[in-house]
Every structure is written in structure tokens, then in C-alpha cells.
Amino acid sequence: MAAATIDMPRVDGRVSPAKAVESKDAFAMLAEAPGNGHANFRLFQTVPSALAALRANKGRSILTTLGIIIGVAAVIAIVALGEGASASVSSQLAGLGTNLLTIQPGSTRSGGASTGAGTGTTLKAADADAIAQNIPGLNGVSPVVSGNAQVIYGSQNWSTRVQGVTPPYLTINDWKIGQGSAFTDQDNTNANNVAVIGQTVATNLFPGGESPIGKLIRIRNVPFTVVGVLASKGSSGFQDQDDTIMIPFRTGQVRLFGSSNINQIVVQVADATQITNVTNQLTTLLRQSHQLTSQADDFTIRNNTDIISRVSSVSDTMTMLLGGVAAVSLVVGGIGIMNIMLVSVTERTREIGIRLAIGAQPRDVLSQFLVEAVVLSLLGGIVGILIGSGVAVMLPVVAGWTTVLPWNAIALSFGVSAAIGMFFGIYPARKASQLDPIVALRYE
Numbered sequence: 001m002a003a004a005t006i007d008m009p010r011v012d013g014r015v016s017p018a019k020a021v022e023s024k025d026a027f028a029m030l031a032e033a034p035g036n037g038h039a040n041f042r043l044f045q046t047v048p049s050a051l052a053a054l055r056a057n058k059g060r061s062i063l064t065t066l067g068i069i070i071g072v073a074a075v076i077a078i079v080a081l082g083e084g085a086s087a088s089v090s091s092q093l094a095g096l097g098t099n100l101l102t103i104q105p106g107s108t109r110s111g112g113a114s115t116g117a118g119t120g121t122t123l124k125a126a127d128a129d130a131i132a133q134n135i136p137g138l139n140g141v142s143p144v145v146s147g148n149a150q151v152i153y154g155s156q157n158w159s160t161r162v163q164g165v166t167p168p169y170l171t172i173n174d175w176k177i178g179q180g181s182a183f184t185d186q187d188n189t190n191a192n193n194v195a196v197i198g199q200t201v202a203t204n205l206f207p208g209g210e211s212p213i214g215k216l217i218r219i220r221n222v223p224f225t226v227v228g229v230l231a232s233k234g235s236s237g238f239q240d241q242d243d244t245i246m247i248p249f250r251t252g253q254v255r256l257f258g259s260s261n262i263n264q265i266v267v268q269v270a271d272a273t274q275i276t277n278v279t280n281q282l283t284t285l286l287r288q289s290h291q292l293t294s295q296a297d298d299f300t301i302r303n304n305t306d307i308i309s310r311v312s313s314v315s316d317t318m319t320m321l322l323g324g325v326a327a328v329s330l331v332v333g334g335i336g337i338m339n340i341m342l343v344s345v346t347e348r349t350r351e352i353g354i355r356l357a358i359g360a361q362p363r364d365v366l367s368q369f370l371v372e373a374v375v376l377s378l379l380g381g382i383v384g385i386l387i388g389s390g391v392a393v394m395l396p397v398v399a400g401w402t403t404v405l406p407w408n409a410i411a412l413s414f415g416v417s418a419a420i421g422m423f424f425g426i427y428p429a430r431k432a433s434q435l436d437p438i439v440a441l442r443y444e
Contacts, residue, residue: 050371053344064340065380067333068420072384072413073391074326079409080392082319084402090312099139099272100172100304101279103127103265103286106297121261122290122298125253128265130289135281139268140168145252146263151205151245152218158204162219162245164252170196172268175246180213180228188248191255195219196228198242219245222256275303323409327416333380334420341373341428352432353440366433373425374418381417385410 054061105122128143145164150157169175170182183194195217197205202212212226224247233241253259269278279301286299345352352365389410392403 047371050368050375054372054375060340061376064337065376067329067336068377068380068417069384069387071327071329071333072381072417073388074329075323075413076385076388076406076409077391078322078326079319079406080403081395081401082322083404083406086312086315086319087404088402089315098305099269099275101267101269102302102304103267103282104300106299123262123265124260125262127286127289130285131265131267131282134285135278137270137274137278139270140172142166142169142172142266143249143262144264144266145249145257145259147257149220151201153205153215156205158201160201160243160245162247162256164247164249164256166249169266172266176231178229178231182228183248188250191250192248193222193224193251194227194248195224196230196246197226198230198244199232200240200243201245202229220256272305275305330416330420334424337373337376337421338424338428341369341425345369345428345432349435349440352435353437356437357441362433366429369429369432370425374421377417377421381414385413
């Protein structure tokens with residue numbers, strides 16, 4: 001204890017902080033009780049002491065942080081996967097068209113039984129013309145007549161869905177032309193036998209890589225010239241969007257399907273905020289043109305934007321649920337930190353007693369053990385962030401899954417890990433600071 005006899009200047013009966021540091025005497029530093037103006041110096045003493053204690057038990061410190069590491073990594077990886085899935089679904093649904101309203105005929109009844117929505121014959125091409133002429137604020141309107149058909153080219157054949165549409169339909173539904181060109185308004189007016197085929201149809205009718213442009217295919221034994229191939233959109237749910245053929249509306253109505261009724265009308269609203277207003281106007285217009293007074297609507301209007309929002313909401317809910325389950329391991333990790341800190345308090349009881357006996361304040365002991373708990377938790381959080389981010393980056397490469405690195409979840413995980421260390425470290429730290437020095441010095 002030779003160092004304890006060093007003559008040090010005192011300030012109001014206390015050892016001068018500067019001289020205590022210069023002497024490099026640990027007991028002098030612990031015995032120092034600076035006034036309120038030296039809070040930074042007290043923290044300067046506490047942090048190195050806490051880090052030294054953690055380094056002395058490296059194995060225990062690493063095992064203690066495992067719970068936090070696993071919890072943070074799991075939260076980040078799961079949220080990244082969930083947000084990636086949500087973005088992928090939203091992208092696919094957006095490919096169906098934005099600000100889109102789809103009008104379908106109502107149901108029919110046979111023998112008292114309803115056959116379901118879309119089975120009626122209440123929509124006509126005139127309804128689409130009336131909508132285009134009387135409803136303002138629209139980017140485009142297209143009637144649709146469709147049905148399944150067998151398509152033949154040479155020795156190849158394929159069953160697909162054929163849609164008779166007007167040229168604006170491609171723009172409304174965000175279809176791009178991959179090869180060739182789209183049919184024109186003149187083709188529709190003249191009911192020309194031209195067709196634009198999807199990638200799936202092109203692959204099955206022209207398996208050898210032959211260009212479909214200019215080739216003659218037969219749809220229900222009616223010859224059509226392929227003028228374009230649609231760019232691929234992929235699947236939407238259980239439906240392959242590329243498995244389709246589009247022909248001019250009048251061609252489909254007159255030469256292929258032979259019906260004055262249509263399957264649906266698609267309408268694109270220019271301003272998303274006006275969708276509700278446009279829906280009300282469409283309802284009023286169609287009720288008037290169908291001469292409905294007290295009867296129920298014989299048509300239905302579906303809002304595509306609403307469908308996209310609902311699917312995204314479900315995906316977000318699932319992501320939050322899975323993230324919450326993964327976050328439970330953070331609590332488990334916090335409990336692990338508290339247990340280890342309690343063991344540490346017990347093991348270092350004599351050390352605590354010596355510090356309190358030579359002048360250290362209870363708050364010094366409390367802050368040291370609290371700093372140890374927070375440091376353990378933060379180290380676990382940092383390692384967990386690195387592992388979780390690495391998993392999120394590697395998943396698209398290894399498994400082909402779409403992920404979006406969640407920066408908000410990363411920041412939140414770091415903050416939560418610090419909060420967990422603080423919360424679960426308070427009890428052991430308070431227990432250490434409240435030890436009786438005399439009892440602690442007699443502890444074996």
C-alpha cells in the first residue's frame with residue numbers, strides 16, 4: 001500500500017483528481033470523490049474499469065452476448081425478408097396497372113340460384129363509349145371481351161386466354177412491347193386480324209427461338225398475323241400474366257367471339273385522390289344508362305389500388321408478427337445479461353467492499369456494473385447487426401429471395417439492445433452499490 005502514502009494535494013478534504021490520475025494509483029482513483037462538477041472525470045474512471053472487468057472474463061462475456069446477437073440478427077434478417085416480399089408483391093400488383101378501376105357485369109340468377117359476379121350480360125361496348133365521353137379526369141378507357149381458345153402454329157398448339165381490347169388497354173395495364181409493335185386504332189376500326197402475344201405463348205408456339213413477328217397463327221381456326229410480342233411481366237399470384245393473346249376489340253367481338261356483350265371495362269383515373277369521386281360518377285352513369293331506378297346495381301366496380309393496399313397491409317402485418325417473435329430472443333438475451341451480472345457481483349463482493357471502504361461512492365459501483373451491462377448489450381447488438389445484415393444481403397444470392405435491408409430496423413435494434421442492457425443491468429448494479437463494506441470485506 002505504498003502508493004497510498006503518496007502526498008497528494010487535497011481539495012476540500014478530497015484527493016485532487018488530476019494528481020490521482022498522475023499517480024496511476026487505482027485505489028486513489030476509486031477513493032476520489034469529486035464534486036458535482038467532475039461527473040465527466042467519474043465516468044472517465046468508470047468506463048476503463050468496466051472494460052477491464054469484461055476483458056478479464058472474455059469467454060463469459062462472449063457467451064453472455066449470444067442472446068442479444070441472435071435476437072438482433074434474427075430481427076434484421078426476418079424484417080429484411082418480409083419487406084422484400086412486400087416490395088415484390090407490390091411490384092407485381094403494380095404491373096396490373098395503377099389507379100385502375102375494373103367494371104364487371106353483375107351476377108345472373110337461374111332457378112333462384114346466383115351464378116356469381118361477372119356472369120351477367122349487362123355491359124355493352126356503348127357503356128365504355130359513354131364513360132370515355134362523359135367522365136372527366138380519365139387517362140384511358142377500354143372495353144374487354146375475352147375467352148379461352150386453342151391457338152395453332154404449324155405443328156404446335158397452345159390453349160390460352162384471348163382478350164379483345166382497344167389500344168389504350170396496353171397503356172392502362174402497363175404492358176410493354178418486347179418485339180414488333182402493338183396494333184393500332186385503325187386495326188381496331190377495321191377489325192383487322194392482327195395479334196400481340198405474351199412471352200409464354202411465344203415460347204410454346206415457337207420453341208426453336210423462331211421470331212413470331214409476321215407469322216400466321218390460328219385462333220379458333222381464324223387466321224391472325226402476329227405483329228408484336230409483349231414484354232414479360234411474370235406471374236401475379238396463381239396467374240401467369242404472360243400467358244395471353246391480345247387482339248383488336250372489334251375483331252374479337254365480331255370475328256372471334258360473336259357477342260355484343262363484353263366481359264369488363266377497364267378505366268384508369270388520372271389522379272389517385274379522385275378514385276372515389278370517379279367511382280361514384282361511374283355508378284351514377286351506368287345506373288342511368290341501364291335504366292335502374294330502385295333495382296340493385298347490375299355491375300360491380302373493383303378498385304385495383306385498394307387491392308394493392310390490402311395485400312401490402314397483410315404483408316406488413318406478417319413481417320411485424322415474425323419480427324416480434326424474433327424480438328423475444330432479445331428479452332431472453334437481456335435476462336442472460338442480468339444473470340451473469342448477478343454472478344459477477346457475487347464473485348467480486350470483496351473487491352466491491354474494498355472500493356467502498358477506501359472512499360468510492362455507491363453510485364461509482366452502480367455506474368461501473370451498469371456500464372458493463374450496457375457494453376455487453378451494445379457489443380452483442382453490433383455483432384448481431386453485422387450478422388443480420390450479412391444474411392439479408394446473402395439471401396438473394398443463395399436462395400434467390402428478395403430482401404430489402406431495413407435501415408429503420410437496424411437503428412431500432414441498436415437502440416433496443418442498449419435499452420435492454422440498461423434495463424436488465426439496473427438490478428445487479430443496485431445490488432452491488434448497496435453492499436455493506438464491512439460485510440463485503442468479510443465475504444469469502
